[in-house]
Structure formats: C-alpha cells, structure tokens
Amino acid sequence: MYVAARGGEGAIQNAERLYRELIGNFDAETVRTIERAMPYLIDRVMGEGSLYAPELAALALAQSGGDLYEAVLMLRAFRSTQPRLAYAHVVDAERMRVVRRISAAFKDIPGGQMLGPTLDYSHRVLDLAVLEGEPTTPARRHDGVDGLEGERTAKAGGHEVSERGDGAAPAASLNGELQLHGEKSHLPLVADWQRDAGLLPALPVHPCQDAAEIPDVTREPLLFPAPRAMRLQSLSRADTGGVLALGYANMRGYGAVHPTVNEVRLGYADVEIAHPITGELFSIGRVRVTHAEVVTAVEAAPAGGEASADGPAQLQLGLGFCATIGWNEVKTIAGAMLDMAMDLPDPHPSHTEEYVLYHTDPVESSGFCIHYKLPHYVTFGSELDVVRSMGVAKKVAGLGDYYGDGGGLAAGMPGVYSERAAPPAVSQAAGEPM
Amino acid sequence: MPTIAELAAPNPGYSYAFLDEYAKRELRRRILKAIAIPGYQVPYASRELPIARGWGTGGLQVTLALVGPDDVVKVIDQGADDSVNAANLRRFIARMAGAATTTDALKATILQSRHRIPEECLQEYQTLVLQVPDPEPLRSVEHDISKARLLHAEADYGLLWLRLYEQLVRYRRVTLGASYPCLVNGRYVMSPSPIPRWDLPKLHRAAYLTLLSAGREKRVYAVPPYTDVRPLEFADVPFRVEDQRGWTCRHTGLQNKFMSELPQPGGSALYEISDTGFVEKVIARSKTSEVSVGVTYYDDAGRFYIDGYLQ
Numbered sequence: 001m002y003v004a005a006r007g008g009e010g011a012i013q014n015a016e017r018l019y020r021e022l023i024g025n026f027d028a029e030t031v032r033t034i035e036r037a038m039p040y041l042i043d044r045v046m047g048e049g050s051l052y053a054p055e056l057a058a059l060a061l062a063q064s065g066g067d068l069y070e071a072v073l074m075l076r077a078f079r080s081t082q083p084r085l086a087y088a089h090v091v092d093a094e095r096m097r098v099v100r101r102i103s104a105a106f107k108d109i110p111g112g113q114m115l116g117p118t119l120d121y122s123h124r125v126l127d128l129a130v131l132e133g134e135p136t137t138p139a140r141r142h143d144g145v146d147g148l149e150g151e152r153t154a155k156a157g158g159h160e161v162s163e164r165g166d167g168a169a170p171a172a173s174l175n176g177e178l179q180l181h182g183e184k185s186h187l188p189l190v191a192d193w194q195r196d197a198g199l200l201p202a203l204p205v206h207p208c209q210d211a212a213e214i215p216d217v218t219r220e221p222l223l224f225p226a227p228r229a230m231r232l233q234s235l236s237r238a239d240t241g242g243v244l245a246l247g248y249a250n251m252r253g254y255g256a257v258h259p260t261v262n263e264v265r266l267g268y269a270d271v272e273i274a275h276p277i278t279g280e281l282f283s284i285g286r287v288r289v290t291h292a293e294v295v296t297a298v299e300a301a302p303a304g305g306e307a308s309a310d311g312p313a314q315l316q317l318g319l320g321f322c323a324t325i326g327w328n329e330v331k332t333i334a335g336a337m338l339d340m341a342m343d344l345p346d347p348h349p350s351h352t353e354e355y356v357l358y359h360t361d362p363v364e365s366s367g368f369c370i371h372y373k374l375p376h377y378v379t380f381g382s383e384l385d386v387v388r389s390m391g392v393a394k395k396v397a398g399l400g401d402y403y404g405d406g407g408g409l410a411a412g413m414p415g416v417y418s419e420r421a422a423p424p425a426v427s428q429a430a431g432e433p434m
Numbered sequence: 435m436p437t438i439a440e441l442a443a444p445n446p447g448y449s450y451a452f453l454d455e456y457a458k459r460e461l462r463r464r465i466l467k468a469i470a471i472p473g474y475q476v477p478y479a480s481r482e483l484p485i486a487r488g489w490g491t492g493g494l495q496v497t498l499a500l501v502g503p504d505d506v507v508k509v510i511d512q513g514a515d516d517s518v519n520a521a522n523l524r525r526f527i528a529r530m531a532g533a534a535t536t537t538d539a540l541k542a543t544i545l546q547s548r549h550r551i552p553e554e555c556l557q558e559y560q561t562l563v564l565q566v567p568d569p570e571p572l573r574s575v576e577h578d579i580s581k582a583r584l585l586h587a588e589a590d591y592g593l594l595w596l597r598l599y600e601q602l603v604r605y606r607r608v609t610l611g612a613s614y615p616c617l618v619n620g621r622y623v624m625s626p627s628p629i630p631r632w633d634l635p636k637l638h639r640a641a642y643l644t645l646l647s648a649g650r651e652k653r654v655y656a657v658p659p660y661t662d663v664r665p666l667e668f669a670d671v672p673f674r675v676e677d678q679r680g681w682t683c684r685h686t687g688l689q690n691k692f693m694s695e696l697p698q699p700g701g702s703a704l705y706e707i708s709d710t711g712f713v714e715k716v717i718a719r720s721k722t723s724e725v726s727v728g729v730t731y732y733d734d735a736g737r738f739y740i741d742g743y744l745q
Contacts, residue, residue: 008521015518076482080457081448219456221477221652224580354579364650367487368567374489374519377694378512378549378708379628382611384695385676389607 023065034058043288043326044068048362049075050218050237051082052287052325069366076363080218087211089272089281093291094192097185098267099178105260105295111187116266117178177268177286190263191293191319199317200295224354231342234357235335236324242360246350247334254348255341259294259320266290266327291323292332294340318343451498451531457481461499461654465645468656473618474586475569475653483649490523491649493546493565497527500544500561505533508542513550513694513708520548537711540728549612551633553691553712554728555739556642558659564627566648569655571615571625591623591666598666608671617664624655626663632675632692635743636731637663672745679736681705686716690736 035042035058045057049072057075064070100116103109130136194200217233270283298318320340322332341351349355464478483491507527511520515537524535536542539552546563556562572582575593594615601609613628626634627646637644637657644657657663667673681693684704693705707713718725731739738744
C-alpha cells in the first residue's frame with residue numbers, strides 16, 4: 001500500500017528546483033575550482049563538518065550555493081553514515097610540519113617565529129585590475145611592489161621575525177601542499193618551555209591514551225561536566241562565528257582574564273594508524289591543522305591538596321587550548337580563550353561549558369533557528385487561547401461576547417465556558433467538502 | 435599494477451534506513467532504557483541527518499531505528515500529512531527504508547508527529563513518535579541542565595509548582611499553552627513535546643507506546659502503554675484544555691475536535707479540524723459506507739473518553 005502524499009510534495013520539489021536554478025549548473029570541474037580557489041572556506045567547512053575531505057567539502061559548497069551552514073550540514077550528514085575503520089594515533093604537535101607559528105607572549109621563541117601564509121600585514125585593498133582582465137599571481141602586489149623582497153624585513157605585530165637561511169621564501173604548491181624552504185617539522189612547543197621553567201603544571205605522565213578509549217562526541221552524548229576530550233572535540237567542530245562571538249565577549253571583559261596568545265601554529269600533520277597485522281604505525285595521509293594556546297595568570301592549585309591557612313595564594317600560568325582540522329586561526333584563538341575561561345572559578349555565563357558547547361554547534365543552532373519557518377499554528381493556537389481567555393483580545397467581528405471572561409479566579413476559568421454564545425456565524429458554511 | 439582505487443572495496447552507499455548499524459543499536463538500547471523508566475530523559479548520541487536540526491531529526495532517528503520494510507508510516511506536522519516538512523520526512527523514510535506510507539492514523543504502525551496526536555484512539559499495535567524541540571520541562575525554572583537533572587533525580591518539582599502558583603497569583607489562571615508539563619507514572623515530570631493541551635490527556639493510560647525524541651538536545655524518553663500521565667494541576671484549579679467549543683469545522687461540520695483557526699479578511703475566522711487524515715476519512719465516509727472512522731478521544735459533545743480525567 002502506498003498512499004501518495006498530496007500538495008506538499010510537489011511544492012517542495014519545485015522549491016528545490018528553484019534553488020538549483022539560482023545556483024546554476026556545476027560539474028566536477030566547478031568543484032575542483034572551488035577546492036583550489038577557496039582553501040580557507042574548504043577548511044572551515046571541513047572543521048565544522050568534522051570530516052577531512054576537501055573534495056566533498058567543495059562539493060557541499062557547490063551544492064549549497066555557498067551557504068556555509070547547509071554545506072556543513074551536508075558534510076556531517078554524510079560523515080554520520082561512514083564506518084569507523086581505525087583510530088589515528090595521537091598527533092604530536094611537535095612533529096607537525098609547521099608553515100606558520102606566532103607567539104605574542106615572547107619576542108622570540110625557540111625555533112623562531114614564522115609568518116607563513118597570512119593576510120595579517122597586507123593592505124586589504126580590492127584588486128580591481130583583475131576585473132579589467134589582468135591576471136593575479138602570488139607575486140603581484142596590489143600596491144605595485146612585485147615579489148616578496150620588501151617583506152623580508154616585516155615584523156609580526158612588533159615581534160622580530162627571525163630570518164633563517166633564505167627565510168620565508170616564496171611558496172610553491174605541490175599536490176595542494178604549501179612548500180616553504182624554511183619550514184621545520186620539529187619545532188618545540190612554547191608551552192613545553194614554560195613547563196620546563198615550572199610556569200605551567202607538568203603534563204600527565206601518560207598523556208597518550210589509547211585513541212579508541214577517548215570519548216567521541218559524535219558517538220556519545222555530551223553531558224556536563226564534560227570530559228575534557230569532549231570539550232575540545234566540541235570546540236573543534238563548533239561554529240566559527242559562534243566561538244568568535246563568545247570568545248569576543250571574553251576578550252571584551254565579560255570574564256576576569258586577560259589572556260595572551262602563547263602560540264598559534266598552522267601546519268600539516270601526518271595521520272598515522274597502526275597496521276592491522278604488524279601494528280606498525282604508518283601515515284595514511286597528511287591534513288592541515290591549526291592549534292592555538294593562550295595563557296594567563298591564575299591561582300595555583302595547592303601542591304599537596306589542602307591550601308595552607310596562612311600562606312599567601314600562589315599564582316601560576318593557566319593554559320587554554322583549541323585545535324581544529326583545517327586552517328582557522330580565529331576559531332582556535334577564540335576557542336582557546338573559552339577553554340581557559342571555562343576552567344576558572346565562577347566563569348561568566350557565556351563562558352560556562354554548557355552554555356558555550358551547546359550554543360556553538362553550527363548544525364544544531366542553525367537548524368533550530370530555521371525551524372521557526374515551519375508552521376506553528378497548533379502551539380500558537382494554544383497561546384491565543386490563553387490570551388483570549390484573559391479578555392484582552394479585541395473581539396473578532398461576528399463572535400459577539402464569545403471570548404468574554406467572567407473574571408476572578410473563582411469565576412474566571414469556568415466563566416469562559418459558561419458564557420458561551422451560539423456558534424459563530426462564519427462557520428455556518430460548514431460541511432462543504434475539501 | 436592495480437591502483438588503490440581499484441583495490442578498495444566499492445562504496446556500499448547508505449545503510450538500510452540511513453543510520454549505520456551501530457547508531458541504530460545504540461538508539462534501540464536507549465529506547466529500551468527510556469521505556470523501562472517512564473518519563474526519564476535518556477541521553478543519546480544524536481546523529482546528523484541530511485535534514486536540518488530542529489526539523490524533526492530526533493523523531494526521525496527513532497523512526498529510522500524502528501522502521502522495517504513491513505511497516506506503514508504516517509508522518510504529520512501540526513496535524514497535517516501534506517505540510518511540507520511532513521511530506522519531506524515521509525519521503526525520506528520511505529526512500530531509505532522502503533516502508534509503505536499512509537495518511538490513515540489507524541493503518542499506520544509508526545506515526546511520527548510534530549505537535550499533534552491524531553483524533554482517533556490509537557491502538558496497541560502502534561507506536562507514536564513525537565518530535566521534541568526542548569525535552570527539559572524544568573528549563574524555564576532551571577537553566578542549568580546539571581542542576582535540572584539533580585532536581586529530577588530527587589523528584590524535586592517545587593520550582594515548577596511554584597511557577598504555576600505564581601501564574602495563578604499574577605494572572606489568576608495557569609498561562610501555560612502547549613507543552614504542558616505532566617507527571618509520568620507518578621515519578622518523572624516530562625515535557626510532552628509542544629502538543630496542545632487538548633492532546634495531553636490522550637497520553638494517559640494509552641494503549642500505544644509513545645517515544646519522544648529531541649535530536650538537537652540528544653534526549654529520548656518514553657511513555658509505555660497503559661502508563662499514568664497526569665498534567666500538573668492543583669486540586670482546586672483543574673487543568674483545562676483549549677476552549678474551542680462553538681468552533682465548527684468548515685469541511686465536516688464537526689465540533690469538539692482540535693481546530694486550526696483560519697483568519698479571514700475583515701477580522702472573522704474560519705475553522706477546520708487540524709487532523710487532516712481524520713477529515714479525509716470523515717468526508718470519505720459521507721460518500722461511501724465502506725470507510726469506517728475510528729473512535730475518537732473526544733466525542734462530538736467534547737467529552738473525553740476516560741471519565742473523570744478532565745474535571
């Protein structure tokens with residue numbers, strides 16, 4: 001038995017067709033162009049979609065006409081159907097192939113600062129010449145200065161940028177990967193230096209758990225207080241705009257912290273899994289990743305448990321951390337600030353774990369927002385009934401004293417029922433078939 | 435030399451009923467727990483589906499975890515089978531599970547609904563799946579979900595009663611509309627999804643299983659068959675359903691069924707029964723005696739079928 005649905009189905013099919021007509025035709029070549037031309041957009045969709053698949057992210061963008069939330073939804077919906085074949089080995093940040101790392105905490109850091117690819121110090125001037133047919137190349141600058149010679153002496157926001165060897169020499173793209181002559185694959189973490197100096201608490205002795213034992217936010221519900229792994233995973237796939245908005249509230253002063261960016265690093269990480277038979281680790285590919293750490297002075301936890309009654313409170317550095325797949329500095333910096341704020345006593349409501357993690361999921365928040373487009377006449381009808389029962393609504397023509405209210409608690413509610421007038425005249429045409 | 439692409443297993447496409455077997459197994463286990471503890475909100479790992487969050491992904495996941503090729507599925511949104519969202523969900527379920535669909539409430543084995551329970555009394559062979567936007571009945575009095583869970587654990591619903599009392603003091607009546615909180619099996623207060631107050635009594639000692647699922651909020655809960663469901667009410671201020679007496683359906687001439695109000699130019703209004711599947715059957719019966727319409731929860735005089743439940 002199949003009962004064909006009426007009305008609605010034709011309408012939704014036509015509505016979707018209209019949308020597709022607006023987007024126009026696209027093919028595999030369009031998808032590849034999007035993938036090549038918009039790596040940061042692709043990274044954002046992959047990060048929020050929590051699936052590293054540049055081609056699928058580009059396809060989702062093409063299919064949604066660039067509607068970011070729709071693209072993320074498509075990617076996550078696809079992801080949710082895919083089997084879990086293996087668990088990657090925990091990425092060691094020190095072994096990342098770093099193309100950009102910045103510290104605002106120190107003028108120079110072990111291994112040096114690397115500007116890498118960034119628009120931070122460029123003049124955001126529209127390149128109108130492109131519209132006149134002049135092609136753009138990495139070397140052509142908007143102000144007419146060719147090449148990167150002039151940038152060799154650039155300073156990163158007041159920090160000296162070390163000039164190792166041939167420095168941040170022009171990039172070449174190989175298989176979509178940025179190749180920098182000066183890049184390093186074993187840069188020490190700033191936080192490790194601070195740990196050695198006793199400024200930060202030491203890492204746990206056994207930091208690398210079995211990856212399969214780490215709770216997975218895509219497979220288990222997020223409950224509060226959340227395990228730290230769940231928190232970091234949620235931040236990692238959170239909506240960039242949402243994390244920014246709440247992180248920004250922190251930065252503007254809704255939170256008692258003044259965090260400093262310890263380190264932001266962008267680079268490539270090998271995804272390593274254990275061979276199913278030999279158990280040997282091998283790389284199955286390389287992904288773009290970002291991680292950010294912020295620090296601030298916080299009250300130190302008492303060494304032996306109980307704080308001494310008379311000793312002064314101690315301060316040490318507190319660390320906030322956020323990482324995501326793809327290159328997305330804004331999200332990781334704001335996310336790291338939120339991570340730190342959540343650990344402080346009495347955080348601002350906008351920095352509490354539940355508030356932040358529940359309200360920054362792009363799929364959940366955008367979906368709920370647009371669900372208000374659905375009809376609500378049943379619930380609204382119930383609400384109208386309450387409003388009318390209070391006698392404040394203007395009487396509907398022809399209904400006389402239909403909604404009149406006797407008033408008073410004793411008489412009020414039953415009064416609505418007892419003062420019933422005859423059925424409204426407008427419903428006399430009842431009985432007509434649909 | 436073969437390429438990796440050639441050696442790799444072919445893409446099998448999507449699983450039966452879209453969700454992978456792990457997801458379905460998890461959901462079924464959580465549903466069993468929900469049935470075992472009536473009204474208790476069981477957290478589950480809600481999956482992303484190809485429809486937007488808040489559009490029924492919670493109900494859809496439950497339906498997909500339950501549905502088999504022999505099932506007959508009915509999907510309604512605000513009472514209507516042909517509203518666009520219902521049509522879209524039905525299309526998806528039928529496409530992914532190969533199940534038959536119907537608009538007849540009594541022919542369906544699974545009814546997924548947004549905010550309505552059909553007018554005809556559902557039976558033991560049926561499962562009602564309600565989509566839930568906000569499963570937490572304490573949300574308005576306790577925003578912190580951890581604290582709310584503690585209040586549930588201790589059956590401490592004082593804040594909720596206080597809120598009802600405050601409404602009585604301020605407005606001289608309870609001003610809750612749809613989604614009226616109710617006590618399930620004398621233990622847990624639950625939010626019955628935003629069904630109108632009209633539908634709430636239909637959950638009481640119902641023959642069928644009701645599953646309520648919130649995809650965005652990742653909670654599933656249940657009212658097992660023949661379980662007590664009581665709205666929160668004071669002995670001297672009884673619970674009231676929507677007052678629609680005097681409203682007459684423009685299609686069927688019936689009264690005392692839940693109506694949608696259709697505003698007309700000039701300030702008047704027309705009314706029609708919100709349950710379109712029911713209207714369809716009533717009209718069909720007026721033309722041929724072969725169609726039978728089931729017993730309804732409220733008779734034509736507006737009396738609820740369980741005596742004494744509504745004061």
